[in-house]
Amino acid sequence: MAGKILTGRPENIPEHEWRFRHLCVIRDEAIGACAASDFRQCDQVPGRVIQYLVLERRPLVRTDGTAADDAQGRPTVVAPGLLPGQPAAPWGRADQGCFDITPLNPPPSPAEVFSYFERLPLPQLTTQHQPPGNGLTGLPVIFYTDSPTTQTFTVDIRGFSVVIEATAEQFTWHTGDATGQIVTTDPGRPYPDQTIEHAYRSGTYTAYLTVTWGATFSVDGSAEADVPGTTTTDGPPVTFDVLQARPVLTNPYD
Template identity: 75%
Template sequence: MFRYFQTLPLPHLETRQQPPGNALTGLPVIFYTDSPSTQTFTVDIRGFEVVIVATATGYSWHTGDGTTLTTDHPGAPYPDQSITHEYGSGDYTASLTTTWGGTFSVDGGVQADIPGTTTTEGPPVSFTVLQARPVLTNPYD
């Protein structure tokens, strides 16, 4: 069953970040994905109808600066953020590797776990982290 599981067209979950576009040093970048984390497939294997349910079980956020953040959840946007990372100024490309586990049932029978997991690589997202510098001004000029 694992061989079939590895060949399924599992989604490549997209990395979302806040703020979108450029970020600022000293302020965390929030990562999350809002892509579906469960997929159901019905396949015919040697005349048997097999229903496979794939579920995202792990998320590895590659931040683009050599750091990898590993979670068991997809994160969330502000104000419920749970996956954040601070950067120095520069250009970065982040991505998400998703680990998938699954269950299967044959002809409507009892569900069983698929031994092993498989992974998908989401599309990268690039952004620039800028350093903001305060400038004092005279409000009366």
């Protein structure tokens, strides 16, 4: 992790450039592996980000061609040809310990969480219909879905553990005929407690379900907040026939 602090115009150059680094990164560069001791714990404060890090610095060339002492307090010899603002010496360790880095790595914003929410593998809800085979004119087709309408995801956003609770908020039933769509806020139920019905003329139809998902999120166990936006998924299509029922006279004595 690097937190680079370098601001100002050439006539207002800071004395040093600073950065934070993890012990594991430093050891990995040196020997190609980390150690368990690299992962040191710090006392946490609600709403803050506190990590055990190494603070490094290196001097920058001043406007007069000189530079401040290096991280070990040794005089810096500026190599010929370096311009003001350029590094005059390698990085050196200035301090290490538990640092509050909240300003350098703020918690994910609602908009940032929404960008992750849009890419989650949300369920594609299947369309169930009754009767399960062919339908009959004059007998409405019942629609419902028995797929899960909630799902929980845990994602890592810049080192923060973000829990996203997705909920199906709206169901758009594409009926496959000229009447278009049925929009509901419930997933429907099968017979005899059905809530979604549609009457068809005879023919072959393909229906499917579009679900609008909303969500809440929490960051590292914080209070839940609303994700500012929704996303949709389309379920697999289902094709069925609706037949015309015709009365047939029969001879009861045959």
